[in-house]
Amino acid sequence: MSLVLEGxxxxxxxxxxxxxxxxxxxxxxxxxxxxPVPLLxxxxxxxxxxxxxxxxxxxxxxxxxxxxxxxxxMPLFWTAFTAIALYEAAFVAEALRSGxxxxxxxxxxxxxxxxxxxxxxxxxxxxxxxxxxxxxPLANIAIALTMATALAGVVGxxxxxxxxxxxxxxxxxxxxxxxxxxxxxxxxxAGIGFGARVLERRLA
Amino acid sequence: xFDAPGPRFxxxxxxxxxxxxxxxxALAALALRQFAANGQLDPVRWRPYLTWPVWRYxxxxxxxxxxxxxATGVLAMAGGLLLALRPNxxxxxxxxxxxxxxxxxxVYVMLFVLPSFGVNLPLFWKLVVPLALSHAASCAVIFRAGxxxxxxxxxxxxxxxxxxxxxxxxxxVLPQAVRHMTPLLVTQAVSLLKDxxxxxxxxxxxxLFNGRVLANYNGxxxxxxxxxxxxxxVVNLALSRVAHRLEARRARIxx
Numbered sequence: 001m002s003l004v005l006e007g008x009x010x011x012x013x014x015x016x017x018x019x020x021x022x023x024x025x026x027x028x029x030x031x032x033x034x035x036p037v038p039l040l041x042x043x044x045x046x047x048x049x050x051x052x053x054x055x056x057x058x059x060x061x062x063x064x065x066x067x068x069x070x071x072x073x074m075p076l077f078w079t080a081f082t083a084i085a086l087y088e089a090a091f092v093a094e095a096l097r098s099g100x101x102x103x104x105x106x107x108x109x110x111x112x113x114x115x116x117x118x119x120x121x122x123x124x125x126x127x128x129x130x131x132x133x134x135x136x137p138l139a140n141i142a143i144a145l146t147m148a149t150a151l152a153g154v155v156g157x158x159x160x161x162x163x164x165x166x167x168x169x170x171x172x173x174x175x176x177x178x179x180x181x182x183x184x185x186x187x188x189x190a191g192i193g194f195g196a197r198v199l200e201r202r203l204a
Numbered sequence: 205x206f207d208a209p210g211p212r213f214x215x216x217x218x219x220x221x222x223x224x225x226x227x228x229x230a231l232a233a234l235a236l237r238q239f240a241a242n243g244q245l246d247p248v249r250w251r252p253y254l255t256w257p258v259w260r261y262x263x264x265x266x267x268x269x270x271x272x273x274x275a276t277g278v279l280a281m282a283g284g285l286l287l288a289l290r291p292n293x294x295x296x297x298x299x300x301x302x303x304x305x306x307x308x309x310x311v312y313v314m315l316f317v318l319p320s321f322g323v324n325l326p327l328f329w330k331l332v333v334p335l336a337l338s339h340a341a342s343c344a345v346i347f348r349a350g351x352x353x354x355x356x357x358x359x360x361x362x363x364x365x366x367x368x369x370x371x372x373x374x375x376x377v378l379p380q381a382v383r384h385m386t387p388l389l390v391t392q393a394v395s396l397l398k399d400x401x402x403x404x405x406x407x408x409x410x411x412l413f414n415g416r417v418l419a420n421y422n423g424x425x426x427x428x429x430x431x432x433x434x435x436x437x438v439v440n441l442a443l444s445r446v447a448h449r450l451e452a453r454r455a456r457i458x459x
Contacts, residue, residue: 036213036217037217037220037221037224038217038221039221039224039225040220040221040224043224043228049437049441049444050437053394053398053436053437053440053441053444054398054433054436054437054440055398055399055401055412055436056398057401057402057404057412058401058412058415058429058432058433058436059433061404061412061415061416061429062426062429062430062433065419065425065426065429066425066426066429066430069242069244069425069426070238070239070241070242070244070426071238071241071242072238143303143304146304146306147304147305147306147307147308148306149306150306150308150309151306151308153308154308154404154405161306161308161309161312164309164312165312165316168312168316168317169316172320174313174316174317174320175317178309178312178313178317181309182301182305182309185304185305185306185309186300186301186304186305188304189303189304190304
């Protein structure tokens with residue numbers, strides 16, 4: 001039973017932490033993709049393309065087994081956290097960027113016509129309007145991230161899915177165990193969806 | 205997002221570029237130093253990846269990846285079509301469950317649960333069936349959005365010309381819907397191709413699994429997985445490029 005709890009807590013912790021990390025990195029990358037410096041825009045574009053075109057499992061394997069080979073040693077949980085956060089950051093960046101792009105370009109032009117600088121028009125005009133529109137896409141990314149943490153189980157983190165598989169070996173009650181774990185994921189997704197709706201209403 | 209830059213602004217952009225180039229160079233140097241300090245840049249450790257047998261093995265894995273992705277794609281599109289045609293409580297619940305439950309869990313069900321009920325599929329299907337089940341839900345969403353994106357006036361126009369309902373769907377609505385859906389389906393193919401890396405778990409000999417076998421054999425962990433990641437990157441970038449091209453063409457035709 002403690003294995004179930006450990007797995008559940010690990011999944012929740014990994015989801016929350018990686019999502020926070022992905023938000024921070026994704027925000028940076030999204031800003032890189034819209035600044036007026038071509039080199040930085042290129043860096044942002046390369047980041048997004050490289051991270052989202054390689055499977056997360058490949059990144060996890062590369063990080064977990066590869067990093068110790070180049071002398072970077074971290075606890076397993078934090079290695080998985082790094083890989084998942086950096087991977088999902090690419091998707092967060094794209095969601096943020098399309099949110100910014102969805103704000104009509106007339107808004108940006110109006111802000112500049114009033115004499116606001118790039119930074120001012122971004123912070124006071126574009127981002128508040130974009131914020132509302134990115135809540136739903138970000139919630140979808142958070143749900144996808146919940147599912148993605150299951151892959152950390154493959155490289156050794158004892159998450160919910162991994163725990164289910166281990167318990168199943170002992171209990172031999174597959175239907176019960178796997179349905180229960182599936183329900184846990186459904187509950188987490190429902191929680192995220194609920195939070196997103198509340199947040200959306202607050203921002204509207 | 206910004207005006208055509210003036211001279212002062214252009215100078216600032218120049219200095220920011222120089223500064224960021226220096227930061228990037230420093231990061232790259234740091235990474236290289238870390239690699240070199242642990243002997244990972246040793247030519248001996250990279251030379252195997254210039255030889256044909258190693259590449260033949262990896263490309264064989266890529267072939268299996270593509271076969272699995274193709275089979276999954278066909279099944280998922282068929283399933284998605286069924287789901288999209290009958291929007292009812294069951295299909296909605298199905299889509300909701302598939303959107304939230306990890307594919308890995310479904311794979312584990314295939315691997316550890318079904319055999320105890322006497323359903324023991326070959327490895328290939330243990331990978332393909334869970335993937336198809338989950339991607340069918342995504343395909344259904346794409347199909348529904350595609351049909352929804354066709355102007356209702358098109359259907360009305362067809363009906364007012366006296367065409368039967370089925371013919372309107374087949375000759376007027378669907379061709380336009382397909383044009384809307386194709387870029388999304390190609391994007392879905394990228395995500396599907398990435399998901400086949402779960403073959404690593406079921407021991408289906410696709411690209412990532414072959415990478416693991418190779419790394420176990422020659423002990424070149426980091427080199428092998430960097431090369432594998434690179435292969436994934438090239439294939440998926442090509443697919444993304446196709447999606448982008450299709451999307452641009454669709455936008456041009458729509459205008």
